[in-house]
Amino acid sequence: MKKMITLMTEEISKAFEKAGYDPSYGRVTLSNRPDLCEYQCNGAMAGAKAYHKAPMVIAEEVAALLADSPVFKKAEAVRPGFLNLTVREDFLSGIMRQMEEEKCLGVEKAEKPKTIIIDYGGPNVAKPLHVGHLRSAIIGESLKRMGRYLGHQVIGDVHLGDWGLQMGLIITELRHRKGDLPYFDEAFTGEYPKEPPFTIADLEEIYPSASARSKEDEDYKNEALEATAQLQHGRRGYMALWHHIIDVSVSDLKKNYANLDVSFDLWKGESDAQPYIPDMVQRLKDEGFAYEDQGALVVDVAEENDTKEIPPCMILKSDGASLYTTTDLATIVERMKLYHPDEILYVVDKRQELHFIQVFRCARKTGLVPDGTALNFLGFGTMNGKDGKPFKTREGGVMRLENLIAEINEEMFKKIVENRSVRDTDAQDTAKVVGLSAIKYGDLSNQATKDYIFDIDRFTSFEGNTGPYILYTIVRIKSILSRYTEEGGHIGEGAILPPESESEKALMLALQAFAQNMEAAFEEKAPHRLCAYIYEVSNAFNSFYHETKILSQDEPSRRQSLIRLLVLTERVLTEAISVLGFSAPDHM
RNA sequence: GUGCGUUUAGCUCAACUGGAUAGAGCGUUUGGCUACGGACCAAAAGGCUGGGGGUUCAAGUCCUCUAACGCACGCCA
Numbered sequence: 001m002k003k004m005i006t007l008m009t010e011e012i013s014k015a016f017e018k019a020g021y022d023p024s025y026g027r028v029t030l031s032n033r034p035d036l037c038e039y040q041c042n043g044a045m046a047g048a049k050a051y052h053k054a055p056m057v058i059a060e061e062v063a064a065l066l067a068d069s070p071v072f073k074k075a076e077a078v079r080p081g082f083l084n085l086t087v088r089e090d091f092l093s094g095i096m097r098q099m100e101e102e103k104c105l106g107v108e109k110a111e112k113p114k115t116i117i118i119d120y121g122g123p124n125v126a127k128p129l130h131v132g133h134l135r136s137a138i139i140g141e142s143l144k145r146m147g148r149y150l151g152h153q154v155i156g157d158v159h160l161g162d163w164g165l166q167m168g169l170i171i172t173e174l175r176h177r178k179g180d181l182p183y184f185d186e187a188f189t190g191e192y193p194k195e196p197p198f199t200i201a202d203l204e205e206i207y208p209s210a211s212a213r214s215k216e217d218e219d220y221k222n223e224a225l226e227a228t229a230q231l232q233h234g235r236r237g238y239m240a241l242w243h244h245i246i247d248v249s250v251s252d253l254k255k256n257y258a259n260l261d262v263s264f265d266l267w268k269g270e271s272d273a274q275p276y277i278p279d280m281v282q283r284l285k286d287e288g289f290a291y292e293d294q295g296a297l298v299v300d301v302a303e304e305n306d307t308k309e310i311p312p313c314m315i316l317k318s319d320g321a322s323l324y325t326t327t328d329l330a331t332i333v334e335r336m337k338l339y340h341p342d343e344i345l346y347v348v349d350k351r352q353e354l355h356f357i358q359v360f361r362c363a364r365k366t367g368l369v370p371d372g373t374a375l376n377f378l379g380f381g382t383m384n385g386k387d388g389k390p391f392k393t394r395e396g397g398v399m400r401l402e403n404l405i406a407e408i409n410e411e412m413f414k415k416i417v418e419n420r421s422v423r424d425t426d427a428q429d430t431a432k433v434v435g436l437s438a439i440k441y442g443d444l445s446n447q448a449t450k451d452y453i454f455d456i457d458r459f460t461s462f463e464g465n466t467g468p469y470i471l472y473t474i475v476r477i478k479s480i481l482s483r484y485t486e487e488g489g490h491i492g493e494g495a496i497l498p499p500e501s502e503s504e505k506a507l508m509l510a511l512q513a514f515a516q517n518m519e520a521a522f523e524e525k526a527p528h529r530l531c532a533y534i535y536e537v538s539n540a541f542n543s544f545y546h547e548t549k550i551l552s553q554d555e556p557s558r559r560q561s562l563i564r565l566l567v568l569t570e571r572v573l574t575e576a577i578s579v580l581g582f583s584a585p586d587h588m
Numbered sequence: 589g590u591g592c593g594u595u596u597a598g599c600u601c602a603a604c605u606g607g608a609u610a611g612a613g614c615g616u617u618u619g620g621c622u623a624c625g626g627a628c629c630a631a632a633a634g635g636c637u638g639g640g641g642g643u644u645c646a647a648g649u650c651c652u653c654u655a656a657c658g659c660a661c662g663c664c665a
Contacts, residue, residue, distance in 0.1 A: 033608055042607060045645075055645085080645070082608070124665085164665060270665090296663055308591040308661085317663045324665050353592080354660055381593090382658090419627060446601070449593085451658080453600065462627040464613040465601080472627055480624050520604065532602070535612080542628065551624045588627085 001098045001106050004512045005039075008071055008085070012041050015065040021047055021058065028085065030513075037074075037084035038509060044081040055081025089498035092508050096496040099511065100568055105575060106515040109151030117155045117335055118144050120347035121257070121264060124161035125249035126170055126203040129256050129401040131391050131454075132349070135380045138443045138581065139527060140347040141262045143378075145579045146522040146530070155339060158253075160269030162246060163327065166207065168228030170245060171238055172220065173210035174198070175227075183237035192237070196244035200252040203245065229321070232274070259405060261436060261581055273330035277322055280333050280368070281315060289366045290315055301361035310354075313362040328359045332375075333368055343374040345525075350379025350449060378525050381451035383443070391454050409435040411460045412468075416588060430585045435460070437467030437582040444580055445531035465535050470577060473538040474584040476545070477570045484551060484563055491567060494560025503544040507569065510540040514572050518579070527580060534576045541569050 005028055013026030025043030032040070044059035051058065059077035066075035074086040099106050120140025123133050140156065147154040174197070175184050181197055182188045198206070214221040231238040250267060257263065281297070284290035289299045295318030302310045315326055322330075335341060346356060360375040362368075369375060385391045393399045413431035442459035446452040462468045485491060499505035517533040520526075550566070553559040577583060 029607095030604065031608095032603085032610090036608080040607090045607075048645080079608075122665095161665065166665085294662080298662075306591095310591095311662055314662050319663080321663090323663070325662095327665095350593085351659060352665090355665090358662095415627085450601095451594080455600075458600070458614070461614080466613085468627080469613095472625085476625055476628085483624065517604085524604095528602085529604080532604095532612090539612090543630085545624085546629045549623055587625095 001102060001108075003106065003515050004087075004092075004095050005516055008039060008087075011066070011069055011071045012043070012062070012075075012083070012085075015062045016043060016047075018065050019058070019061040021051065021062075031084070033084075036078070037076075037086055039085040039087070041083040041085065042081075044077070044083060048081065059083050087509070089505065092505065092512070093496050093498040095512050096508055096565070096568060099514075100496065100564065104149065104515075105568075105572055106512075107149060107518050108515065113152050114342040115153045115155070115339060116147055116343045116345060117157060117339060117341045118147075118345045118347060119157050119159050120144075121156075121158035121262070122161065122348065123158065123253055124166060125253075125269070126166065126207045126245055128204050129253065131383055131399045131401060131404055134260075134401060134404075134439070135383055135443060135448075136347050136349070137257065137260055137262045138440050139378070139380055139448050141260075141581045142440075142444060142527045142530075142579065143345070143347065143522070143525060145581060146518065146527070149518065149575075149579050150522055155266060155341070156264045157266040157268050158257075158264040159331070160246075160250070160253075160267065160271075162269035163232070163271040163274065164324075165224060165228050166211075167231055167242060167245065168224040168226070169210040169214055170203065170206055171227045171231065171241055172224040173206050173213075174241065177206075183241045185237065186235075188237065192240040196248050198244070198248065200248050203248060232321075256401060259402075260439075261583075268331075268334075270327045270331070273327050273334050274322075276330040276333045276337075277326055280330055281326075284315060284366055287366065289362075294318065299362050299366065301358050301365065303361070310357065310361075313358040325355070325359055325362075328355075329363060329368060332359075332363050336369060336373070341373060343376060345376045345378060347378050347380065350381055353377060353379050376525075378448060380448045383454045384451055386453060386455055388453065405435065405439070408439055408456060408460060411435070411456060412438065415460065415462070430588050433583060433585045434468050434471055434588055437471050437577070437584075439467075440580060440582050441467030441470065441531060444527040445535075447528050448526065465531075467582065468588075470534055470538050470573065471584045471588060473541055474570060474573050474577075475586070475588050477541070477566050477573075478584075478586060480550060481563070481566060481570070487551070489551075489559075489563065491563060494557050494564065496564045496568070497558065497561040500558075501544075501548065503540070503547055504565070507537075507540040507544045507565070510537045511568060511572050514576070518576075530576060530580060534573060534580075537569065537572060537576075541573075 008028040009026055012028055013023035016026045017023040025047045026041060027043060028039050028041050030039060031037045044062065045055040047058055048055040056077060059081045063075050063077040063083060066072055069075065071088060071091050072085050073088040076084050078084050118140050120136045121133065122136055123129055144154045144156045178197060182192060210224070214224055227238065231242060284299060290297050293312065296314055297316040298312035298314050301313045313325055314323065317323055332344065335344060348356070356377045363375065383391050391399060409431050412435040413427060416427050416431055416434065438459040442454065445465060459466055460468065462472055481491065499508055513533065517530060521529040548562065550559070550562045553562060574584065
């Protein structure tokens with residue numbers, strides 16, 4: 001269906017044209033003076049210059065042509081040259097009826113669906129997820145869902161850090177601790193054990209201690225570098241160990257991401273790109289892009305109008321080893337080959353921006369990526385504590401994601417039990433659902449690119465612009481609807497009638513904007529736009545609810561209309577939060 | 589040092605891409621439960637949008653200078 005804003009724009013544009021002006025001046029926007037009107041058009045002022053006429057004259061001419069419009073109840077020309085617009089109630093209820101019919105509530109599927117790879121998550125194997133991984137997971141997941149909602153084919157890739165020095169460190173530490181395992185015996189030719197020689201808890205302890213030791217002990221570090229090189233050259237025992245590490249680690253990661261309701265289509269990692277490196281490097285050399293500088297192999301990526309010097313993109317270190325950049329480029333090669341994406345989007349900490357500028361330019365310049373494929377970077381800001389500094393535990397250490405989630409859930413559980421008269425057995429589950437909304441909404445309601453303050457007390461509050469408040473609103477609607485059916489009502493009877501109060505009309509106007517906001521949020525890669533929209537709908541509903549009797553409404557057709565409006569409101573809110581990556585319980 | 593980013597109400601954040609009187613929430617003050625969930629609603633107070641200059645009918649938004657803070661700047665990822 002066409003969006004209401006589009007229909008309004010068409011209506012105004014026709015009037016502009018009829019009055020002898022360019023129809024493009026007819027663009028309608030939401031009013032920024034809700035006390036004066038619902039929508040506005042500023043085209044008369046923009047056109048004043050082109051036609052050498054007073055804006056007010058143009059506005060009046062157009063307004064006169066809208067006198068008996070089927071869309072506008074009122075279209076008046078005001079002071080400098082604004083067109084103040086008020087929508088007809090029957091037009092609006094017609095829009096509501098159309099929306100009800102559509103599965104996606106008026107969102108139009110993309111005409112040309114794109115294949116989009118979103119690279120988010122980015123955890124390292126053998127290391128627990130910590131709060132630093134939270135934003136990528138939450139933001140990436142919501143962008144993925146938005147893209148799909150709009151009809152695109154979106155592929156989420158977790159892109160594990162599974163190939164660097166960290167792997168050598170773990171292998172080295174294991175060798176020191178359990179050197180008699182067959183993995184370390186180069187003469188061993190038999191089958192390695194199926195069971196890994198460690199648990200996830202072991203790994204989580206092994207890595208930090210290996211990392212710490214390598215910083216003090218030069219020999220140890222060299223040993224780890226050597227182990228890394230041997231692993232990369234495919235030493236049999238090390239490969240077997242590596243597989244164990246991946247298996248143990250990935251199953252743990254999956255569990256943790258599942259708790260966040262985050263899922264990936266691909267569990268690829270840096271290691272998957274390795275097979276593509278030799279050919280890629282050779283090609284860059286052959287085609288004259290790569291040259292040696294101070295022993296390293298680099299590609300220039302500076303451009304003429306750079307405001308600062310962009311260092312060359314390093315392909316191979318002076319010792320011939322590959323590095324971050326190499327892997328990222330090879331990953332692009334792999335993705336082009338396997339998926340032919342129209343876009344690759346990286347949802348990564350914004351501190352990596354320069355790195356990605358280099359990688360993108362290099363990929364573009366050397367033709368690894370064709371012009372038709374967009375390479376985009378969504379850099380998100382740091383999650384800070386109340387003190388404005390990076391979020392830490394009370395002791396000052398890195399906060400594990402599991403612990404953070406547990407803390408939130410506990411807080412939520414307390415509040416739910418406090419506020420409930422009857423103690424349900426499912427309070428724990430409800431706390432999880434509500435807790436997740438607190439975390440996700442808290443994060444997503446802020447602009448992704450900025451740093452933000454993670455304030456548990458504020459996010460878990462039921463008051464204000466929070467996840468729990470949104471869920472409360474949905475639960476409240478569900479509760480009314482279930483009472484309606486319990487009392488013998490049938491949902492779906494009758495039809496939505498024109499609104500009879502200001503608050504009812506305001507709710508309909510808010511609902512109507514669903515498609516528009518969903519599209520804008522995805523287009524701008526800005527989930528916070530969708531959050532703002534949801535909040536607006538919730539507020540509109542709550543004030544409507546407060547002054548409207550629904551179940552006790554005498555007139556049956558009116559009651560049916562109101563019930564249908566509730567159903568539509570619930571659908572809009574439910575769809576929107578599901579795209580953000582969380583859901584509402586039935587009770588709370 | 590160079591570049592990028594941030595700076596909006598006491599606090600946490602918006603502002604639909606240049607439009608009218610810069611909006612929300614929290615906190616503060618006040619009012620509202622014999623209707624369907626008061627975990628709600630209604631209202632008040634609170635602002636030189638870091639500072640200066642400019643562009644135009646119109647600037648939080650664009651240009652320029654400047655200050656404070658944050659981040660990044662070839663062999664880590």
